[in-house]
């Protein structure tokens with residue numbers, strides 16, 4: 192997975208900053224993504240699939256709170272037109288996850304498959320891409336069958352509460368960066384099991400104020416377990 196060192200934009204940001212709607216964000220019917228290996232898909236269908244997947248987890252609710260608190264990752268990008276949105280939809284900005292979105296996918300157990308999917312997509316660059324219009328993928332994104340938007344919505348509400356109740360301005364943006372760093376470290380640590388567990392505990396501490404989110408996350412996992420036992 193390509194690592195980036197500065198704030199980068201997700202298309203979801205533009206989605207809300209620019210008032211773009213999900214209309215047209217459908218899976219390419221001719222070359223749409225499928226689970227079977229080495230499927231030929233279009234670049235645009237890959238972008239659409241990424242956006243739809245994040246949307247299904249409710250990531251856009253988090254963007255609204257983040258942007259309202261000056262955390263937009265599209266800041267100063269020349270491709271952003273005020274009131275219109277992103278003028279250069281690309282695979283790079285879609286694939287990139289900020290700390291909040293990374294945390295969301297980490298908690299629902301989808302982070303690694305998200306990263307594995309985007310590893311297959313060549314030509315990602317800073318705020319643009321050189322991805323070919325047609326490409327082969329061997330794995331698809333796991334989009335939930337039904338919307339799990341309530342999870343992102345709960346996390347967004349927790350973040351909003353944190354921002355309101357803390358004196359320090361920008362507390363959630365600091366938290367976003369800490370979550371990002373710690374989840375990266377957690378993923379990169381492969382040898383030292385004790386250290387890995389320490390980082391995991393740190394992520395737990397960092398997210399301890401996310402009460403609504405954890406309540407619904409527990410329910411999500413208990414519903415999953417019930418479905419599997421049927």
Ligand code: SF4
Pocket residue numbers: 199200201202204205264265266268269270271276277278279280281284318319
């Ligand atoms: S290209 Fe720029 S405006 Fe578009 S999503 Fe990326 S950072 Fe945001």
Ligand code: SF4
Pocket residue numbers: 199200201203204253254255257258262263264265289290291292
């Ligand atoms: S939540 Fe993440 S993707 Fe959304 S605006 Fe903030 S930094 Fe960008």
